[in-house]
Amino acid sequence: MRSDRDWNRPSTGARIAAFAGLAFLHLPVWVILLYAFTTEDRTYQFPPPGLTLHWFAVAFAREDIWAALRLSLAVATVATAMALVLGTLAAFALARSRFRGREAVTLLFVLPIALPGIITGIALLSAFKLGGIQPGFWTIVTGHATFCIVIVYNNVIARLRRLPQSWIEASMDLGADGAQTFRYVLLPQIATALLAGGMLAFALSFDEIIVTLFTAGHERTLPIWFFNELFRPRERPITNVVAVTVVLVTLVPILLAYRLTRPGTTEPNL
Amino acid sequence: MTAAIELRGVGRRFGSVTALEQVSLAVAPGEFFALLGPSGSGKTTCLRLIAGFDRPTQGSVLLDGEDVTATPPFERNVNTVFQDYALFPHMSVADNVAYGLKVRGVPATARRRSALEVLGLVQLEELADRRPGQLSGGQKQRVALARALINRPKVLLLDEPLGALDLRLREEMQTELKTLQHRLGITFVYVTHDQGEALSMADRIAVFREGRIEQLDAPRVLYVRPRTAFVARFVGSANVVEAHVAARLTGEARPFAIRPELIEVLVPAQPVRAGAITCEGRLEDVQYHGAASRWHVRIDAGPVLTAARPESEPAGQMPAAGDRVLLAWSPESAVPLVEGPPIP
Numbered sequence: 179m180r181s182d183r184d185w186n187r188p189s190t191g192a193r194i195a196a197f198a199g200l201a202f203l204h205l206p207v208w209v210i211l212l213y214a215f216t217t218e219d220r221t222y223q224f225p226p227p228g229l230t231l232h233w234f235a236v237a238f239a240r241e242d243i244w245a246a247l248r249l250s251l252a253v254a255t256v257a258t259a260m261a262l263v264l265g266t267l268a269a270f271a272l273a274r275s276r277f278r279g280r281e282a283v284t285l286l287f288v289l290p291i292a293l294p295g296i297i298t299g300i301a302l303l304s305a306f307k308l309g310g311i312q313p314g315f316w317t318i319v320t321g322h323a324t325f326c327i328v329i330v331y332n333n334v335i336a337r338l339r340r341l342p343q344s345w346i347e348a349s350m351d352l353g354a355d356g357a358q359t360f361r362y363v364l365l366p367q368i369a370t371a372l373l374a375g376g377m378l379a380f381a382l383s384f385d386e387i388i389v390t391l392f393t394a395g396h397e398r399t400l401p402i403w404f405f406n407e408l409f410r411p412r413e414r415p416i417t418n419v420v421a422v423t424v425v426l427v428t429l430v431p432i433l434l435a436y437r438l439t440r441p442g443t444t445e446p447n448l
Numbered sequence: 449m450t451a452a453i454e455l456r457g458v459g460r461r462f463g464s465v466t467a468l469e470q471v472s473l474a475v476a477p478g479e480f481f482a483l484l485g486p487s488g489s490g491k492t493t494c495l496r497l498i499a500g501f502d503r504p505t506q507g508s509v510l511l512d513g514e515d516v517t518a519t520p521p522f523e524r525n526v527n528t529v530f531q532d533y534a535l536f537p538h539m540s541v542a543d544n545v546a547y548g549l550k551v552r553g554v555p556a557t558a559r560r561r562s563a564l565e566v567l568g569l570v571q572l573e574e575l576a577d578r579r580p581g582q583l584s585g586g587q588k589q590r591v592a593l594a595r596a597l598i599n600r601p602k603v604l605l606l607d608e609p610l611g612a613l614d615l616r617l618r619e620e621m622q623t624e625l626k627t628l629q630h631r632l633g634i635t636f637v638y639v640t641h642d643q644g645e646a647l648s649m650a651d652r653i654a655v656f657r658e659g660r661i662e663q664l665d666a667p668r669v670l671y672v673r674p675r676t677a678f679v680a681r682f683v684g685s686a687n688v689v690e691a692h693v694a695a696r697l698t699g700e701a702r703p704f705a706i707r708p709e710l711i712e713v714l715v716p717a718q719p720v721r722a723g724a725i726t727c728e729g730r731l732e733d734v735q736y737h738g739a740a741s742r743w744h745v746r747i748d749a750g751p752v753l754t755a756a757r758p759e760s761e762p763a764g765q766m767p768a769a770g771d772r773v774l775l776a777w778s779p780e781s782a783v784p785l786v787e788g789p790p791i792p
Contacts, residue, residue: 367538
């Protein structure tokens with residue numbers, strides 16, 4: 179028996195379990211990637227009979243894909259912008275003030291992200307119907323904003339709570355009014371939180387489908403395009419091509435957000 | 449002469465908690481005024497009301513004769529040095545110092561020139577382009593001071609500014625602050641819980657207790673003539689003799705304070721000066737404090753009295769713990785006290 183075993187090292191069993199877990203999470207994505215290049219267009223036959231870039235050309239030429247992609251990007255952009263403004267305002271309102279029912283308001287605010295998307299979707303759909311609003315671009319944006327705001331809010335309020343009250347007081351003491359204090363002292367401090375929250379919100383909006391199904395009307399965002407493709411199994415590799423593109427588009431902001439909020443990089447020189 | 453700062457019957461309640469009650473004081477221009485008290489006594493609340501970070505629930509605050517009770521902090525000609533320095537971590541030292549000019553729209557080159565000038569006052573010009581995170585505690589303290597001085601305030605408020613520094617640096621900064629105050633002729637309001645700091649720096653000291661001013665006097669008066677038991681204990685840690693004990697010692701049922709350094713410790717047989725007040729007791733222990741030792745004696749009348757003796761006395765003749773000793777002091781050394789807080 180070795181008595182000098184390093185107890186900080188995980189056992190072989192734990193290592194295998196960890197790699198199995200990671201494989202389970204990531205292999206399906208690699209399958210999608212692989213079958214974006216297959217020459218077989220109907221079945222997932224393994225190994226693929228041949229590899230081709232043909233489907234990228236086909237997908238590139240399809241106007242319906244481009245329309246869906248443009249709509250999804252537009253929705254994500256507008257929903258994120260709304261979330262940045264409203265989420266930041268809400269975070270400022272709730273970070274420092276104390277009033278009756280503050281906890282309740284906080285809970286109500288965070289609820290949309292905990293609520294099943296299907297409930298949010300049905301609720302918004304009935305609300306739009308009651309208000310006589312035609313579903314379309316703006317109803318999708320509104321639906322997405324409900325959870326995008328929470329993402330931004332959570333990021334910003336976490337940062338605000340770490341800022342000492344004395345920074346705001348010092349700024350005011352030196353002659354800065356509220357707007358100047360926000361611009362010169364608070365904004366630089368919450369900038370990375372805003373960026374991270376915004377990117378996360380963008381990524382969430384970009385691939386959202388449940389709420390979108392209820393609020394989209396006749397519009398087709400990219401996830402809805404996918405959903406429809408499933409019922410028409412023609413040219414299956416095209417779906418995979420688009421899926422790979424979506425993975426890449428959402429991966430970039432999520433990785434950036436992760437880097438920006440990692441401890442140690444958020445407060446340089448504090 | 450108009451007071452630089454005047455508080456008129458100022459009170460501040462937080463819900464059911466009274467942080468400050470009926471505080472009235474006037475600080476003369478150019479005065480070094482200390483607010484002294486234990487934590488939670490209301491001294492910081494008082495400072496925040498003067499700065500404008502907080503508003504009183506009653507009474508009014510006047511700066512230079514003008515009522516500023518409802519004026520926001522950025523419209524008051526008062527600047528603050530914060531206990532945690534509150535330097536902005538994303539700005540360089542020079543930008544921190546120039547902040548007060550920036551928000552007033554002073555152009556960048558003029559700002560920088562003034563910032564370097566004020567940094568010169570605290571001997572930190574060479575650190576102008578560092579970030580606050582790269583400075584030591586003492587350097588941060590100086591930057592905070594320079595930043596507060598750049599707007600040439602009439603009043604500088606300092607909230608325990610030396611609290612986070614080590615002893616040597618603290619003593620150095622005390623001298624420096626005092627010199628700076630003389631040179632600039634600015635009114636200083638200085639919050640501290642350190643009575644030594646207040647005694648050595650201030651022209652006048654307001655001693656706070658439970659939201660009220662217990663005594664407001666010059667340091668010497670405060671030390672020599674404390675009015676209440678609280679002030680006697682807090683400023684210079686005097687012995688306070690309660691009324692019933694005083695009755696047994698002097699025949700008069702009035703509490704009094706006696707400074708440890710004014711009590712003589714004798715062996716019971718030793719002759720006593722005529723007219724001195726004496727009492728016998730048992731020496732409980734001796735605490736060594738460097739320049740002097742503190743002798744704790746439980747007197748026969750009940751309480752423990754502390755006597756301070758210089759270290760120079762020859763060790764052989766010193767009584768040991770458990771020995772009977774005689775304490776003696778002259779009647780003039782005892783300071784009669786009023787019971788409870790004084791009526792303003």
